[in-house]
Amino acid sequence: MQKLESFLSSKLLPLSQKLQQNKVLAALMEGFIRTSPITLGVALITIIGNFPFPGWINYLKSIGVYPHVEAITNGAMGVFSLYVVYSLAFSYAKQLETNERNSAIISLASFVMLMPQTIVTTAMKDGHAVDSTIGALRLDFLGGQGLFIGMLIALLVTRFYAYLSKKNIMIKLPDSVPPMVTQSLAPVFGVTIIFVIMFVIRVLFGLTASGSVFQFFIDVINAPLNSLVASPLSIIIIVELLAVLWFFGIHNAVLQGPLGAISMTMVVTNISAFQKGQDLPYLIPSVIYTGMYAAGFMGFVAFFMIRSKSAKMKQLGKLSLVPSIFNINEPVMFGMPIILNPIFFIPQVFTQLIAGFVTWALxxxxxxxxxxxxxxxxxxxTPTFIKMPFAGGLNYTILLVICMLISIVMWYPFVKIADKREYELELAAEANKEKETAEEIKAEGVQA
Incomplete structure (x- = not known):
């Protein structure tokens, strides 16, 4: 293992350091890390509100508490794309040395402008169901399904705003005007140009069958998968695609169409056959899906982080461990971050793929x-290590252990490499701080 770590360190660390000098990647990492308080802060309420105990959710509904749990969860994760857009635009603007707050608020406004703003609902009128259109924003696009488009908007709008600023396409105000007023009014011309572009984009995508850039993106991703049926290979393809897309910041929610159709087909058909005492028609696809899911368990990653030398990773691991046990992986994914972090490309992309084929074979x-x-x-x-033993007995438990061992072997060396890098950065920062302190003391001594 040490030889493997040494080899990966010599190859991966220089590449990672070079890539992270890129302003876009640096902004992405900082932007995601800045959203960690939200993903960590809501974890406890999410766990309690969805505690894996029979009848718990129904009990919360009966006493009127569950709607408030959903409201808190939606207030954090249901509109998570809004926070990412603002945070990412702010971080990228800092990299480009342009106004951070203006970039963030303009990017956020552009994101909402491109979003569908009406929802068709069904209402009863005179005893008949009538379609009714109301003005509203869908939580789907404010949350996971809008995450990737939000990232693109934050980066492109911020980059264009920085370009316009450097070209001095701004209102010139006298020096006597307070700085706050100047910063607010100066970019009006540039912002007008940006919003006109958003208008054109909205109109163009409105002419497509999808109706919006958000739905167009989802349709393009889903198109090649909609024809798949529940089979061992299709399950491996979809779950592996989820892992790849997650690495690039595309939330699992964009595949909820084909994945939901396939998973519901397997669940309903299997339960019906089970109740009749028949062979399960989708036994192997279901086993593969759960095996790959077990390999994606992030509790081990959080545990490895707790044992790190880096203070940042150690603290983040402590905060992420309990949520990850209950399948809430966002604190690790966005806090490390794993998304778009070249160090974690191999384990994020290949762990579940290997587990899928191993599960199929076994x-x-x-x-x-x-x-x-x-x-x-x-x-x-419900934690995977609880669900699988109850669902399939000894053999399923053995399969669970094997899939989790694959996850441990795949993730451990890369977490160690990331820890080494973070620890070195912390030591360097501490040394610089001590040097600055010594220089300040020396300067004070000279003045005295």
Whole structure:
């Protein structure tokens, strides 16, 4: 393992350091890290509100508490793209040495401008169902489904705003005008140009069948997958695609169409056959899906972080461990960050792929699984290491251990490499701080 770490360090660290000198990547990492208080802060309420105990959610609904749990969760994660747009634009503007607050607020406004702003609902009128259009923003696009488009808007709008600023396309105000007023009014011309471009983009995508840039992006991603049926290979393809897209900051929500259709087909059909005492028609695809899901368990990553030398990673690991046990991975994904971090490309992209094929091979040869599909109805926060043993007994538990071992072997060396880099940066920062302090003391001594 040490030889592997040494080899990866010699190859990956220089590449990572070079890539992270890129202003876009640096802004992405800082922007995601700045959203960590939101993902960590809401984790406890999300866990309690969706605690994996039979009847718990129904109890919360019966006493009227669950709607408030949903409101808090939606206020954090349901509109998460808004926070990413602002944070990312702010960080990128700092890299480009342009006005951070103006860039962030203009990017945020551009993001909302491109979003569909009406929703069709069905209402009863005179005993008949009538379609009614209301003005509203969909949480889908404010949350995970809008994340990638939001990232693009933040980067492109901020870059264009910086360009306009350098070209002095600004209102010239006298020096006597307060700085706050100058910073607010000076960019009006440039902002007008940006908003006109947003208008043109909105109109052009409105002419497509999708109706908006958000839906167009989702349709393009989903198109090649919509024809897939539940099979071992299709499950591996979709779950692996989820892992790849996550690395590039594209949330799993964009694939909820094909993934939801396939998973619901497997669950409903398997439960129906199970209740009739028949063979499960989607046994192997279900086993593969759960095996890959187990390999994506991020609790080990958080545990490795706790044992790190880096103070940043150690603290983030402590805060992320409990959420990750309950399948809330955003604190690790955005806090490390893993997204667009070249150090973590290999484990993020290949871990579940390897686990998928290993699971397929074992389940069809030496580890036959007797599956209770009703366990798939447990809340999504149910830890995998609890759900799998109850769902499939000893063989399923052995499969769980194997998939998690794959995850440990794949993630451990790369977390160590990241820890080494962060620790070196912290030592360098501490040395610089001590040097500055010594110079200040020396300067004070000279003045005295």
């Amino acid at each position: 389940a069809t040869t030496i580890l036959p699984i007797s599956l209770n599909p009703t366990m798939s109805l447990l809340p999504w926060t």
